[in-house]
Amino acid sequence: MKRPSSRKCKRRDLRAFKYPIFSLVAVLFLVMMMSLFSTMILLPLFMQQVLLLTAFASGLALMPGGIINGIIAPVSGILFDKFGPRVLVVPGIVLMCVALWLFMGIESDWTKGRIIFIHVIMMSGMSLVLMPAQTTGLNQLPRHLYAHGTAILNTLQQVAGAIGIALFISIMTSGAKDYMKTSPDPTSPQEALQSMVAGLHNAFLFGLVLAVIALVISIFIKRTQAPKEVSPEQPATAKI
Helix, strand or coil: CHHHHHHHHHHHHHHHHHCHHHHHHHHHHHHHHHHHHHHHHHHHHHHHHCCCCCHHHHHHHHHHHHHHHHHHHHHHHHHHHHHCCHHHHHHHHHHHHHHHHHHCCCCCCCCHHHHHHHHHHHHHHHHHHHHHHHHHHHHCCCHHHHHHHHHHHHHHHHHHHHHHHHHHHHHHHHHHHHHHHCCCCCCCHHHHHHHHHHHHHHHHHHHHHHHHHHHHHHCCCCCCCCCCCCCCHHHHHHHC
């Protein structure tokens, strides 16, 4: 008796992808989370290994971006109700593209203040994207799929974070190895730092490509409304 019901729940989870805007938001979430979590790993590595900051100082350097994210999030909710998702999502991803493009020029002589400034730009763009995009995707779903849609997006967030971290670290490591192959003095500590910087260039370039893909997806996102349909539980109650 229990097995058929569990299978039905699984089918309902996948039915959320029948709605095009939700599917676009799911892909957008996947791309955005990969960029976000990977940046949260790459920047502390750079600050600790290249700028020689402590782990505590590296965490404090990322705090302003998190604070700005928390401040802008409720404001973006108010703007979302007035203007819809596209007015927020597209400029937000543009800010992310600008930040990643700036991070592509990262060098060993960068100051902590410069990293904080660019990170604030990136988190400002992120706060304009995530909440409006998630709300837009869920708004298209019928009521009985709300919980499943939320679960799907939460799962994608965790999966994208894991994939993004592994992928970006692999790209950075590969770029560092390629740099050391052409280095005149591979045993020099300074060359080791430069190899990491070269690897970060490749990683942030890949992040910029993902952000551009997200920008293209965001163009097709529009205000949605849940379809008018009767919940599957209601007919059974009416018969009784």
